[in-house]
Amino acid sequence: MKDSSSIACSDAAHALQLAVLEDDAELRESILLPGLRDFGFEATGAGTAAELYRHMLRQRFDIVVLDIGLPDEDGVTVARHLRELSGVGIVMLTGNRGRRDHVRALEVGADAYLSKPVDLEVLAATLHSLRRRLADPRHGDAANDDTPTAITAWHMETDGWCLIAPNGTSLALTAPERQLMCSLIEAGGQPVSRETLIGALCSNVYDFDPHRLEMLVYRLRRKSTDAGAGPLPLLTSRGNGYLFVCQPQQDHHAPTA
Structure with missing residues (x-):
């Protein structure tokens, strides 16, 4: 019988469904989308908030990665709408390294916040970590207790x-x-x-x-x-x-x- 690690390698369960809202077309199409697909994610791009909302009418996403600075709607406002409508994971990106955007993003319910230029490996690890938290039945108050996590094997x-x-x-x-x-x-x-x-x-x-x-x-x-x-x-x-x-x-x- 294969162990759980082997099963995880061979089973083809659904890949994490991502929506990437970024108005810089070159960054979105040439770097973020192909890079995230290389890490095993199913990534769909959008250049405006309106395009993201249209995608969401046709498709279910597990996590939305979005830029704060957008041409048609402020990214923080988009995050607030997403949080009001669903429990989708939200990862926010911004080129502004100041505290204000960081605080605003977390206040409206973003799960993670990364500064640009974002390291794709860091972004991928953040997305995997968020996926595990969202899938954890203790997600919420119980998941944030101080109980030590048992050390396991690789x-x-x-x-x-x-x-x-x-x-x-x-x-x-x-x-x-x-x-x-x-x-x-x-x-x-x-x-x-x-x-x-x-x-x-x-x-x-x-x-x-x-x-x-x-x-x-x-x-x-x-x-x-x-x-x-x-x-x-x-x-x-x-x-x-x-x-x-x-x-x-x-x-x-x-x-x-």
């Missing part, structure tokens, strides 16, 4: 698009990172050869530069330490490839109490 969530560290830090994954981690986790701690991993990452192994695999592993390790998740237990198995140790091995020689 595991995958949100259909394999998010790697969760034992300390609760979430690492948003791109499509190649997700495929690599799924292959390693499904191996159950056993080494996976470079050839097998390359075969999972591309359709034609002969066109794949093996150095890309090494760079992918390096980037994942760096991502983990930079995010505060600690060292990623993605280990090199000399002559065999790589392996991922979800949790430390128990010391069977340790004395019992």
Whole structure:
């Protein structure tokens, strides 16, 4: 039987549905939408509040990412309307680093606030974190208590698009990172050869530069330490490839109490 991490990698549950309200067409179409899709989200763009409202008549969104400065309606006003109408998640973006916009956004019910230029990896991690909070039945007062969260092993969530560290830090994954981690986790701690991993990452192994695999592993390790998740237990198995140790091995020689 596969563990929950493997199931999260193989099951194709619905992707998180995002609406991205940004009036800068180049930023929206060339950076935000393709970047978010690379992280596994279904992203629909809108350039005005009116266009967003039209999309919402035809489609259900889990989270709306919106800019504060808009041509037809202030982003804070849009956020207020969204919060009055539904429980949709709201992430606000702004180029203004002052406190006033931040406070206004939170007062009308925004769930998160990020400054431009936004780092796509940070935005993706924020969206995954918000998704988990919205899905938590304790969301609200009970979810904000001070009860310590139990430390768990490394595991995958949100259909394999998010790697969760034992300390609760979430690492948003791109499509190649997700495929690599799924292959390693499904191996159950056993080494996976470079050839097998390359075969999972591309359709034609002969066109794949093996150095890309090494760079992918390096980037994942760096991502983990930079995010505060600690060292990623993605280990090199000399002559065999790589392996991922979800949790430390128990010391069977340790004395019992």
